[in-house]
Every structure is written in structure tokens, then in C-alpha cells.
Amino acid sequence: MGRELVTGNHAAGYMLARAGEANRSARGCAGGAYPITPQTEIIEFLRKFDFAKGEIVPVESEHSAMAVCIGAALGGARTFTASSSNGLAYMTENVFAAGFYRLPIVMIAVNRTLGPPWNIWVDQGDSLALRDAAWVQFYADSHQDLVDTILLAFRVAEDQRVMLPVMVALDGFVTSHTQMVVDLPDQELIDAYLPDCNVPHKLDVHHPTTVGGLTWPKETEHHRREIQSAMERVPGVLEEAIDEFEKVFGRRPDGAVATEQTEDANTIMIACNTMARTLRRVVKDRRASEQNVGMVKCKMFRPFPREAMLTALEGATRVGVLDRNHSPGSGGIFWQEIAATLRERPDVLVQDYLVGLGGGDVTPEVIGELFDDLIERRRSEEPVWKELAV
């Protein structure tokens, strides 16, 4: 394929299809497809793709789209789907089931505001509502980051040390419907990068098992503890996957956490997705005018990369968090995690900024105002509602 000008949705559809195709010498690939704005083009791409050994089932709901993935993964196939917003909410029961069954399903979540009131633009509340579903979560900041992260997602999900589903989130419209030039890898390279998918607990008539039956409290706690252990292995597995990626594709994608100018910064802002790219530009501009600021892109939300985050924030005394999501009665969801991560650092001022909710534009100017606020702060307050504050 080489360098192409494509939308985020096209890139996601292409990468899912090619990753599925890479499993053609094993059990093949399958998934369920159900439309919802703004991810619809992804499932359209999958339905049109001519698989050598794959089947995408057009189902009647997101709940069944995930159920088809569950069945196909229990059959040993590589599995994937995509959804957004209320579709993810409707799918929720089976999202949890996929995590607790420990099936290596990859799902693209094109972030969109949950309704009502109805709003099709970006807000990360949909995928973040699924943070406790035993899925690894990545947030891609650009089209290329999306392409690369989808490949990393299959490597992490299907790694025998992890065996958990992975969600790759991107911004509705800002990424899904805009075009950027990206490097879309050819099938041969993807074949070289992705080993055959092996689901160790797939159903097998020669070894009959009951998958997902009843457990007593002790066994249930053990099951949850094993998922936690698998989550704790993710950062190491991800680093290996990135090393291998660099060998095969000749470029190095961002890991769980990516930084800009944090080494000597005392004021650091944290964001994910496309906000992180804008934030990076703001930091570069401010460095040019000799302001001592830095930024952290938090690409992985589950497992939350506490260790990498603490390292990135080592020299900081002021930390701001940009949250394009809102947990009513609390505040930004990234902020909750950052505050918990910094619990042993009482010297750090942590301020949450709720920004770009419901798809509002987060421009360099908006981020600049928030940086000014953070630099001048004497103490932290309750989360600041950026749109309401101006």
C-alpha cells in the first residue's frame, strides 16, 4: 500500500481487515458488524473486504456484534469489531463478558458523546465508561498512531501472557472523518508482524469444558486477581511489541506514555488523543519563548501506566489534566487516575480541566489559556469547566 491519504475510519477498517487476513493459515477471522455514527465506515469497509478466510456477520445490534466476536473467539478465530457512543453503551454487557472470558477481541471505539441529548461529536465518556470491563485501552492521537496501535493491539491482546481484549479509541470526526497521509503496511509485513492467533480456552470437542459457568467467591476473586496480573504484564508486553514493530516496519510508535520536554519542566499538562497533538505544539511554542513547560500524552488508559507516569512527572510541581469526558459527581476520569498516581507526591499541585466536552474545539489558544491558569495557580480547585469559565 505505502503512503496514502485516508480517513481515520478507512485506516482502521483496513488495518482490522489486514490483521484478520494475517490469521488465514490458522482459524481465520470473524466479527459482528452494526452501524453507528461516526464509526459506520469501519464496518462498511469490513463487510466489503474480500477475506480469504474471514466472515463479518451483519447483526441486529451492538450487543450481538460483541456476542458474535465472543463466539468466534471461543471458536479460536481472530476477532474484531467497532462501535461508538450509545452503541458501546448498548454493547456493555458483552464488553464485560469479553473481558471476563479473557478473549483477545480488538474493538475500535470512535469516541462520540453519549446521548441524550443527541450529539455526534467527540467526547471520551463512551469508552471510559467501559474502563472496568477488563479491556486494555489505547487512545490514538493521529491517523498513523491509529494504524500502528491497531497492530500493537492484536499483539498485546493475543499474547499468552495477557489474553485480554483491547480497545483502540480515536476522536469522532476529528480523526475518523479527516484525511491524513499515513503509511499503510502491506499484507506481507503484517503477516510477518502478527503470529497466528491462539485462544487457549477455545471450545474443543475433544476436551469438553464449560466456559463462563458458575464460580464461588474464592474462585471469582482468583479470576479477578489473574486479570489484574495479566494487566500488570501489559506494559512489558507492549514494549516488546513496539521493539518488534520497529524491526518489521522501521518506525517506532508511541508507548503507553509519550512525553515532550518533561525532563526539566516544572509545569506539565497531560492529555490524550488529538488534544495531545495540539498540546505538543503548544509546548514547543512555549519552549521557544523559554517557558519551562512540558506535556505527557497518556496513550494507554488501562492498565493505567502509573510507573511511566510517575517517571514522566518526576520533576513537576504543577500538573494539569485535560479531560474530554466527565464523570458526574466527580470530574474528569483521567484526572482521577493521575491524582491517584500522585498520591505519594503531596508537593505536586494537580488541576483538572474539563475541555472540549460534546465535541468543542480544543485549539492551541484554548490550551494556552489553560497553561496560563496552571502556571499562575496557588492551589488546586475542583475541576474547571473550560467552556463555562470563558
Added chain:
Amino acid sequence: MSTTAAETTACAPGQCEHLLRAGNTNCAGCGMSVGLQWLGEALNEEQPLVVIPACCGIVTAGAFPTTAYNAPVAASTFASAAAVATGLRAVARLNRDRTPVICWAGDGGTYDIGLATLSAAAERNEDIVYICYDNEIYGNTGGQRSSATPEGVFTTTSPGGKSGRKKDIMGIMVAHGIPYAATLSIAHREDFLRKMRTARQIPGFSFLLIHSPCPTGWKSEPDESIDLVRYAVSCGLFPLYEVFHGERYRINERPDPPTIEAINEYMSRQRRYTSAAVDMEHVKREIERRWRFLGAMAAEFGVAEDED
């Protein structure tokens, strides 16, 4: 890596006649237990993959690390059996594997919460056998009304007796034009086994409805379970019939015209029916209405005994 997959002693393909193993905790007189054994018997030559949503059928497996099932089982979420089976079947097909995929669900998971999923799988004509053991109640949660509960029946959520008739799930499934739909009774063993085998043999989607006595929910004597469902057939309340491709009807048992005495023989042995809530004349008229429809369909769009 441990999962919630409970290992059983492997049974060689072709040796699966005891689908439900000894030591399970099902109630005495449970119609589902009989149905599971006969399913294994009907599939004797083949090991199935079984999908069971939330229902007594999954409690039957017992707690990890043991399982009462002698076949691989996926315990699905309540509404998802037909979609999980779709995924399993798709992968089997991609790998040229003829392993039958069976859904085993109660009436709650079929008539109510799982209906959209079931309808979609039927509309796609997935190559799966969907079996509903219909005990006309949410038995696993202690006996609440479902849309399969007959009119007048007392449950914990229809304390005055259920108003409104039992949903005609066969009519709904037949309307999809699926290759095969049939009703089964554990009081009619040969008919039951033949229909199970027919469902397996016909390519595409099959729907089987088993009238499944539940002594706990029906407030009946466990040793009368088989008699009860036999009375249900003989009084005309549960017709035994099968429909091919949504249009070719065959009636398998033709009972005498319904009488109040025959209906009473069935109902009076269960304490879920009371004379205060059940209008016997109305029940009789409903049975007659149903049989007029089935008789007309079989006469107009019938299929001969040796033709299937």
C-alpha cells in the same frame, strides 16, 4: 493461565449420549434434564458445541471447576445465545468443520430478552439448532412471569394470575421462513428424537420448542411431570407439529376436540392454575381457535408423512 473453563473428562466423538452427567443438581421431575439427555441421544454420532444463556440450563453445569456437561459449553449472556452460536458456527464453517452448534435456552432467554438476537439469527438463516425448553416461567430466579406464561397462571410477578395470552413463539419463528420449526414433548419420545435429528440434518436454522415441566414453578408433583405434558398434548393445549420452510405444515398428533374435563385433568394437578383466575370456557375456545388455524394450514399447505 487459568480461566473459568472447567475441564471434564473428555468423551470421544460419538460417545456423547450422556450429555448431562450424573451428579447434577437439577430438581426432580425437571423436563429440561430429560430434554438434555435426549438431545445427546439424538446427536449420538456427533459431539456438539453448546451455547447456554442465563437459565437453569447453565446452573445445571454446576460450579467451577466441575461441570455436568459432557460437551463443550459456552455460557453466554442472557440475550446472546443465538449470536454467540453464530460466531462459533462462522469459524467452524471457515475451517470446514461440520460440528453442530446448539443453543439451549429457556423461555425467558427465547420469548423475552433474547428475541431480537434469535430473530436476527433466524433471518440470516444461520446453520444452528436453537432449542427452547419452555417451562413457561422464569424458573432460575424463582418463578416470575414470562411472555410464555399461560393466561391465568399465578407467579411471583403475576400474583393475581397472568393477564394476556401466552406468546405464540412458533408463529413468530415460522414467519421467518426458517427451514425447520417444531414443537416437542418429553411425553412423546420417538417424535422428540426424530425432530431433533431432522433439525440437525436440515441445513440452516432450526427452532425446536420443548414443553418442559417444572415441578418447582408449576407447583406439581415431580413424578407427574411426564403425565402433565402428555395431558397438555392430549387436551389440545400443546399441539405437536412441525413446519418446513415457514409454509409446509405437518401435525404430528391429532387429539380429540378439547373438553373442559380434559383441560382440567392437566390444570388441576398444578397449583399455579386456580379456578379463580382461569376461565375454562375461554381456554377451551382458545384451543379450538388454535386448532382451526393449524388444521387449515395443514390442509392447505400440508406435507405428507414420508416427505421431509
